[in-house]
Structure formats: structure tokens, C-alpha cells
Amino acid sequence: ENTIVWFRRDLRLVDLPTLLAAADSARNALAVFVLDPALIKPSGVRRRTALIACLNSLDEALDGRLLVVRGNPVEIIPDLARRIEATQVHISSDHGPYGTRRDAAVEQHIPLVRTGSPFAIAPGRIVKDDGTAYRVFTPFYKRWLDHGWRAPASTSASTNSWIDPAAVTGVERAELPANVKPVCPVGEHAAREQWDEYLANGVDQYKEHRDRPDLDDTTRMSVHLKWGTIHPRTMLADLRDHDSDSARELRRQLAWRDFYADVLAREPRSARHNLNPDFDRMPISTDTPEAQVLLAAWKAGRTGYPIVDAGMRQLLHEGWMHNRVRMIVASFLVKDLHLPWWWGARFFMRHLVDGDLPANQHGWQWVAGSGTDAAPYFRIFNPITQGQRYDPQGDYVRRWVPELREIPGKEVHTVGQRGIEVPGYPAPIVDHAVERREALARYEHVKQAR
């Protein structure tokens, strides 16, 4: 008898409890990844490329024993199980809306053995005293800290005896391009290297620097966490050795990742709809030609608001954007352009190399005021003062908006307001002061719902 280890968002061999569970079953294991068109198609080229590079690196670590198949896992996984006479399939659990449905469908045909999850603490585990879920981060975070997390599991390629996929007949192996060039180094080895480097040289400044896109000094581990080439538990264990405010702040950010996954697992609808239904009453003008023009300017980084444009161009160029700037551009779309947050969220998901449904949809909803936490709608980001505060010398803007490279210092944030015409750079497409009032007027409709 054999077994299957079905890799999904856990493309690593170190600290992967699924491998221990498969080894405990004392069976030879077939390592499988299914390229599922339902997930691959909406991914965007950057995330797809990163995925392929991660798979190549996993295959290499497994000495060429990763079987990659293209198609619907609901058919493929039971079929493979039949072919190798496996009576169960090992996975780490998936809590997203699609993954939950898919796994339930696979389970109709073959038992799934779930061990671990991509989170420090799996969704559903952190509950209030009365057993209900948290909707506000800070109390969730306190519970999360009290709960604690497991120590990393000691696993490696040699934990299991792997079946050679060439021995599985009648299955079409997907040929992955060998020389893909992801926008940043990915794979288990790259993740570990990047994290070690950050622990040695970056972590002590995290708290002070994390809001400064010009300094670009956050971990950039999001892409690795996305594909599970490192587990957050590994990172949390390493952070224990750093007794500093910065290490604690970074730990708190990792708790946000768990928090949003928990919220989405409990309310799968919130991937597409306002978590707070009062916001369904918010007037949004989606079907006017003007809405499309404004959306196009935002997407292209041509709004005339330098910090917004710099962020959108970083997204287009790198497939990544600094967290502070993600908040600024999201606020601009929702509160200055009065467009639906899900339009922005969809664009982000297409372009982000770290695009991750819970963090993205709930990051957007947090900004839009319709999501978790007490982020009051009426606290509206001013893109000028945000730029001046978090990019104080204007270096971030000049890095991403070449038209503004000749404008020195923080003056770069106010070209539009001072009426300075810069060749090739647009004048502000809206007036922030006017749109702020408009946003507040629209918010009255939401308040009436209460």
C-alpha cells in the first residue's frame, strides 16, 4: 500500500508536519501537485511564474520525484490514488472558500488526512470565551499570543520514501518550463536565505522602518508565506531569539495574517461582499464612463497624486507594493474616486506576486471601512500628507515616477497642488478636499442603516 502527499500551498520539505504524518503511515509516498486551471487562470503572470519556480525548486529538492499534473484535482487525486493503490491522501488543511469546497469534493472519493495548516494557528481555533469568533484584531491578538504555537517540525526530503512518478503509468505529467524568471527569488532555499539575512541585518529596525516605503526595509517574506516555502511557525520560533520591540512588532504582523484567514474561513462571503452589510448602502457610481476613466488612471499610476502613482507603478513593475502604500492607494480608489473596493482588490490579485485572498480582500475592506476592526470610515487618508510623512524626502516617488525625478526633496509630493506643470505627468484627476467631503456625504447613507 502507498500513500499520496498532495502539495498545495506548502511547497517545502522543512517543517512540514504532513510529511511526518505520511511517514508514520509507513507507506511509500507519491508527491503530487495539481495545476488547477480554476486557481491558475485568475492568478496573473507574476504569481504563476513564481509558482512554477517554486515547483521546480521543490522537484529538485525531491530529486525529480514531484509529479505535476494539470487539471481538476477532484478527478486527478482519486485517479492517482487508484493507480498507486493508495487508500488515503495527506494534505495540510486549506481554509479558503475554493479550497474548502474542492477538498470536500475530493473527500467524496478518497479520505484526506489533514495535518497542520499554512498558519501559525489554524482558522477556527482562536475563539472568545463564549466560543464565538473575533471581529477585532487586538483581542484576537492577545488570545493568539496566549494560545501559542507549536515548535517547528523536524522534517526533510528524507523523512519519506518517495515513489518515482515515472513508475505511475497512464498519467500525463505537466512539463514545467525550466528557465522561468520570477520577479524575485522564490523557493524553499531562497525563503530561508532571505529570512536569515533579515534576522541578521534587518529585524532590529523593523518597527522604526516598517512604515517607510522609501527605506524598503520590511521582510518581503509575503511571497514565501504565500506559497508556504517557509512556515510562519518557523519565523515565529526564530523571532523568539530576538527580544526587541521590532521582533514583537513583526510577530504582530504575522498574527494579522492568521486573523484575516480566520475571518474569511468563518465568513467566506466576505471574499466578495462587504463584511459589514451596512456598507451595501454606500452609493457607488460604477456604470458611468467617468468611473472607467478614473479606474484606468488609478491602474496606470496616472492620478496626479505622486505617492499613489508611485505605488501603482511599483505594483505594475515588481508585483509587490509596500504596505503603507497599499493602504494609501486603496483609500484613494475608495474614498477619492468612490469606486468599489472589489475593483481594486481584483486588480491587486491580478498583479501581486504575494496575492493572497484573506490578506488582500480584508486589507481592502479594512481601508474601505466595511471590514473588521474599528477603522472608521471617516478617517480618510490624505495622499499628500501621507506622502510627506512616510516618504519624507520624496525618494520613493522619484524611484517609481521618472517624470518627477527632477523635482527635489519632499516638494515632489505637492507638484499638483502648487500648479507646477511637469512634462508627461498628469495634473491631479480629482481634488482631494472636494472628494473627501463627497465621501463623508456618501457615508451618511451607511450610517442611516444603523
Ligand code: FAD
Ligand atoms: P512585513 O511587514 O515584513 O510583514 C511580515 C509578514 O506579515 C508579511 O509577509 C505578511 O505575511 C504578514 N502581514 C503583514 N502585514 C499584514 C496585513 N496587514 N495583513 C495580513 N498579513 C500581514 N498581504 C499579502 O500577503 N497578500 C496580499 O494580497 C495583500 N494584500 C493587501 C491589500 C491591501 C489593500 C493592504 C492594505 C494590505 C495587503 N496585504 C497583503 C498586507 C501587507 O501589505 C503585506 O503582507 C506586506 O506588505 C508584505 O510585505 P512584507 O512581507 O515585507 O511585510
